Amino acid sequence: MKAHFQYCFIGAGSMAEAIIAGLIQKGKATPAEIAVINRQNNDRLKDLSRRYGVDYPLDKAEAVRRARTLILAVKPKDMDFALQQWGEIIRMDQRVISVAAGISTAWIEQRLGAKAAVIRAMPNTSSMIGCSATALCPGQYAVEKDLEEAKQTFDAIGYTVRVTEQDMDAVTGLSGSGPAYIYYVVEALEQAGISAGLSQPIARQLTLQTLVGAAHMLLETEEEPAELRRRISSPGGTTMAGLETLDSHQFHQTLVRAVHRATERSRELGEAWSDSTVRS
Ligand SMILES: NC(=O)C1=CN([C@@H]2O[C@H](COP(=O)(O)OP(=O)(O)OC[C@H]3O[C@@H](n4cnc5c(N)ncnc54)[C@H](OP(=O)(O)O)[C@@H]3O)[C@@H](O)[C@H]2O)C=CC1
Numbered sequence: 188m189k190a191h192f193q194y195c196f197i198g199a200g201s202m203a204e205a206i207i208a209g210l211i212q213k214g215k216a217t218p219a220e221i222a223v224i225n226r227q228n229n230d231r232l233k234d235l236s237r238r239y240g241v242d243y244p245l246d247k248a249e250a251v252r253r254a255r256t257l258i259l260a261v262k263p264k265d266m267d268f269a270l271q272q273w274g275e276i277i278r279m280d281q282r283v284i285s286v287a288a289g290i291s292t293a294w295i296e297q298r299l300g301a302k303a304a305v306i307r308a309m310p311n312t313s314s315m316i317g318c319s320a321t322a323l324c325p326g327q328y329a330v331e332k333d334l335e336e337a338k339q340t341f342d343a344i345g346y347t348v349r350v351t352e353q354d355m356d357a358v359t360g361l362s363g364s365g366p367a368y369i370y371y372v373v374e375a376l377e378q379a380g381i382s383a384g385l386s387q388p389i390a391r392q393l394t395l396q397t398l399v400g401a402a403h404m405l406l407e408t409e410e411e412p413a414e415l416r417r418r419i420s421s422p423g424g425t426t427m428a429g430l431e432t433l434d435s436h437q438f439h440q441t442l443v444r445a446v447h448r449a450t451e452r453s454r455e456l457g458e459a460w461s462d463s464t465v466r467s
Pocket residue numbers: 197198199200201202203224225226227228229231259260261262263265268269270272286287288309310311312363364
């Protein structure tokens with residue numbers, strides 16, 4: 188069957204939107220080449236169509252059949268049902284990319300009607316502006332060409348790296364969830380500026396420019412973060428005083444623990460939803 192859509196998103200939530208926005212913005216696909224389906228929320232599909240011009244075919248099964256690449260973007264807990272619904276009609280000549288946390292390629296493969304190429308991806312919501320950090324790994328039926336195509340898809344919306352499947356939970360804990368840790372730090376810094384006497388707009392702007400400047404310093408100078416930090420920290424100065432407070436509250440260890448816990452949670456999600464009803 189001739190592919191009518193380059194991509195069909197199964198799931199129309201925040202991750203699907205972030206990828207759709209990035210693909211269109213970067214010209215990787217035209218809106219007409221993207222279909223999106225969900226379980227029931229038609230208002231959401233209409234809204235995505237209005238804002239991005241993507242198609243939301245009323246015949247959802249036909250959209251699945253007519254796509255070259257299917258992007259599975261449902262919650263891990265909904266994956267089993269979604270694959271019961273759509274898995275049987277997916278063919279060998281189609282490519283399936285799952286962005287679900289924790290769910291293995293083998294488990295997806297077992298639920299498909301055909302030996303389609305499955306690729307597991309872990310992007311993040313910065314896809315929306317072409318700045319994702321995405322890791323990819325292939326399932327057993329994916330060949331180099333499938334992986335290359337998937338890489339080109341995610342290269343269009345940011346930085347892409349290939350990893351082994353056993354590393355995917357760590358990727359999820361670090362860069363999948365990572366933007367949330369950064370936003371959390373931004374919330375705290377802004378709040379700190381306000382409580383120290385700054386107006387909210389000034390606290391926000393100074394925080395954001397500090398974040399952007401520090402990110403560019405890391406990327407452009409390629410210096411070690413510890414070295415860049417050392418250069419700001421005059422002996423007996425303000426930075427030292429601030430950093431000592433962070434150390435006394437084990438900020439570094441707390442962040443490490445957060446990433447480890449998110450990694451563990453990714454594993455748990457995989458186990459929780461993978462233990463049930465594997466099709467024989
Ligand atoms: N958000 C993030 O930052 C990231 C998320 N991910 C992964 O992306 C996936 C999606 O997350 P997110 O976008 O946040 O989730 P959302 O809850 O925002 O969206 C889930 C979508 O799945 C749809 N859906 C559920 N069941 C089905 C089904 N049977 N058939 C078709 N569509 C279905 C829902 O439709 P309806 O609303 O109609 O029920 C909804 O559109 C998750 O697996 C998550 O692990 C990966 C990286 C980052």
